[in-house]
Amino acid sequence: MSFSSKVKDELSRQLSPARHCQIAEIAAIISLCGKIIISEEDHYAIKIHTENVAVARKYFTLLKKTFNIVTDVSIRRNAYLNKNRTYTVTIREHEDALRVLHAAKLLDEHGEVGENLNVVQNVVIQQSCCRRAFVRGAFLASGSLSDPEKFYHFEIVCATEEKAKQLQGIIATFDLEAKIVKRKRYYIVYIKEGSQIVDILNVMEAPVALMELENIRILKDMRNSVNRQVNCETANINKTVSAAVKQIEDIEYIRDTIGLENLPENLEEVARERVERPEATLKELGEALDPPVGKSGVNHRLRKLCDIAEQLRDRSERSRME
Structure with a gap:
């Protein structure tokens, strides 16, 4: 299992006790990987698609616990990539779908679905605990985290710039600086600094992954420190030799x-x-002299010898040319 999958698995088992936090997490999941289906009879249904079973399990659990809604879960295997499965969780009942959309603030003041499923009112993420839940839901829906043994990179993929900026703003309330870059037709909210990725894991409440990442960072820092010291000592030895x-x-x-x-x-x-x-250092040479001489004194004498040798070479070269 990849490090990113481990984080998602841990987050999928983390359930906020407060209903408003559960709603904030549902809002993020629907906003980033959901789809609203409206029939000709104005019948609403909500679908989310994911390739991660942990995300499907978390969304299913949140809906059951928060709204006591029965959902349909289907699994489809990719015909071309046998190992890939797509999980679809669907709210088919019109009234249930409306209840979720209203609670998650995904409907505007006219009762219409917000364009691109943006959270149209910030009421759902007013409290710090709800913002934590929203970031957690966003990461579950469309986030990924690189293997920290190789490099540090945390990202959440957003369909629109507006969603990306909203998410960036929410992350900023925790004193974290996320950046946005456009990749093809998507907008990526990302963090590359190791210490800030530790902090975002803390925001999302993933203590096990946080400790694993911290341990990896400590080991990498120690290795880098040792390597720098060895390189420095090697350079000094080469210079001395x-x-x-x-x-x-x-x-x-x-x-x-x-x-x-x-x-x-x-x-x-x-x-x-x-x-x-x-093989002796300048200090060792100085201590062997009678009387002993300091490093600078030894260095001065050796430079004098170098100058004498250069003068002799120049003299020999001129004699040869004459």
Whole structure:
């Protein structure tokens, strides 16, 4: 089971005790994956389609508990993709459908179905607990969450920009910054930051998924921290080794050209120590000198040796050209 499916399964089992919160969640599910069917006789029916059994189970349970409505549930298998099933939950009775639509504020002041099934009055999501339920219902209806082991991405797909902006506004009331992007003909409300995805799971009241995500984030942060430290140490080692190799090349050139004994005593001493101890750090070289010298003093002497070697090379090059 994918991480997204685990979250939906957990949310499908989370049932708000308050009726107004149950209605808010029903409103979100119908708004994002529902369809109103009106017959020629003005007979209303409501259908929701989903490929997730957890969503169908939650919607069925909410309708039974909140309105005591009997619904029809049908399952259709995709002929081309045998593993895919579509679950359809239908409210067929006209009076039952009207009761749900009125309660969920999906009818306007004239009793007409709001265009694109927008929640036409914010009464249904006035309270914080109802907004939590609405976000939960929206995610169940058309949301997804990436595998946090790979990357962080939370999204809810909306059919219209108006729905996306409304959902974005509801999420913003919890101090979370969701963004909107258009993908083909849909509008996607998404969050990409790991800490904010943890917060949105808390908003939707999915504590098990929240803890799993937090554990993954902690492990990833630890791995990243260790990797950064190892990379830093490796870079420092490479830098030290490269510098030591260059220093030894310069010292050997001086030795083969004029001899180390012709150098000033302080330079000769550090040159011999460097050749004998190619792996030593500047600090270790300084401690081996008599008297001991600090890192900056050793570095200064090694730069002096580098300058002498460059001068000798330049002199040799000019002599060759003459």
